[in-house]
Amino acid sequence: MASAVADQTISIGELEDFCIRVLTSLGVGEDDARTTAKALVTTDTWGVYTHGTKLLRGYARRLRGGGLRNNLSPKIADEGAAWALVDGQSTLGQVTSTFATEVAIRKARQAGVGFVTVTNSCHFGAAGYYAWLAAKAGMIGLAMANDVPSVAAPGSRGPVLGSNPIAFSCPTAAGDPILLDMSIATVAGGKVFARCKRGEPIPPGWLVDDAGQPTQDGTLYPDRASLSPVGGHKGYGIGLLIEILAGVLSGAAVTKQVGSWLFGDMSAPTNHGAAFLAIDVSAIMTPSTFYERIAALISEIHAEPTAEGVASLMLPGEMEWRNRRQAESKGIALPADVIDSLQEAASESGQPFVF
């Protein structure tokens, strides 16, 4: 196996096939393995390597431990005209979330809007992937999930809410869908680790220590510091909305009851919650009118005067779609940490990974 070199790449198809091989070797059905592989590899093509195939190793360990089930499928536990409750049955978060998104799309096709809340899920990777699935179907999509607490609330000494990702995507006629994917923290914990590793200071505003005071000592995170909520009470408040829609309303675990998919007991379900909303554009507005109006908004933003050194304002997702086209034409240039993780997943599963 070659070591990581920046100009080495792997094709989308090869990487998907590898993920499928690992997952099927652990008893995951072919379709579910493909669904998961598509979510992980698409996320890598966006350049969001923290939430792509790097996760495979952990998911594989959890499948081996039994905390993720390979012999069950997500199912609709209850439903109405415009909503459903999906029970993920502790299958892979990507399988459950793709299923739930498809249910939301189907409901929206019938009722104009579809809302799906999910229990017994697991870590679902990039929220943006599911929002984008809705956009591909001509819908405005939202996706969100709760997670193990890592983010402080204003005035707290410790973490109160998870990173609680939220994403939205909006379809366009000609160009790329708008795609925002964010957590409620000022910055991701991974950025704190990266700065520490490089010996760089932590900027003010990123972390709160265990006395509830701002700190720039990155070595305290995560044991004695938590991530600050973006915009203080605003990030905290949005995080709480996500906790309610994804966790409380679904019957899933809430805040400290959510299991850590990476560090928790590998034999126990994490019981993450999630929620998905799809709004069918074509039900509400003639699609051509909607697409003209979105195109006008995008053009207006692109035509805005910019600060020195800024070529053009970007729409959310614009950088990710550029990365994706690069990945499609030249393959994915996986970072070293992702390659290491994939190689471990390969050796632990007895599957070859040649990079």
Place this chain on the structure above:
Amino acid sequence: MASAVADQTISIGELEDFCIRVLTSLGVGEDDARTTAKALVTTDTWGVYTHGTKLLRGYARRLRGGGLRNNLSPKIADEGAAWALVDGQSTLGQVTSTFATEVAIRKARQAGVGFVTVTNSCHFGAAGYYAWLAAKAGMIGLAMANDVPSVAAPGSRGPVLGSNPIAFSCPTAAGDPILLDMSIATVAGGKVFARCKRGEPIPPGWLVDDAGQPTQDGTLYPDRASLSPVGGHKGYGIGLLIEILAGVLSGAAVTKQVGSWLFGDMSAPTNHGAAFLAIDVSAIMTPSTFYERIAALISEIHAEPTAEGVASLMLPGEMEWRNRRQAESKGIALPADVIDSLQEAASESGQPFVF
């Protein structure tokens, strides 16, 4: 008329009656006047004086100018099982938004979820009021609107999106509803003005000048500076979602096409857009279970260890409900600027306002 003194108060009923008198004197029907008064006065009781009865003077001028219509009513322009498009017909934003929220609640009662997008609205005051109306009906409510651009995008030299308020409210069984109401700016423009007036410096991170650089010169705002988006690309991205749901999808004015309700041509409709979502808790989960789960989450947050000087973590809205109880028992202690504005509204409308 007495001048403003801190310990002077006015009762909720008196203030509502005054608003109703002013509005009916301008040809607004009794019901619509009451609806508007309730929205404005409730907002004052929360202590959110920037979005309460202070707005009455401007609305009255716009009614007099004809940009707000006193002889029309909001109507459903189109609808489906779980959604509706409401045409506000340039009536008061509070009338249109209350109507639209009621439609969203009705849809949610039938389909589990109700989404309403609104065109031909005007400034609607506090988004939180409409989210709370949904919570009063046992629903999780969201409310949002677009507005005249005042907030920069990352890398822009000028404002790109409006303050684009978004609110959510969640019912509880025993206590107050959770109630978040926020704009996508780091801080409200009013706070910049207040600091300037007091001769205080503007903290870093609030403003962006017309070269697209951070500035602490508050005198530049709003002509040569714009508000920074909260959390940079995160606030910008959420603002764009709101612009799409409230503006693009409704057919309302978008960004620079939105009229200024306060400074624009008083004879022209502003054509603000808005959007409302109601999720019927009782459709998805047994209400007693939901309320137990929400109570547990609130208790958990209240029991969190706090930083020095912080008595207890607060839920969004907690301070506002304390203010409201104070207003209910002792009356509303209106700030001087609100009293001035109400006195002008009184004299311009020929209605007595005795404070």
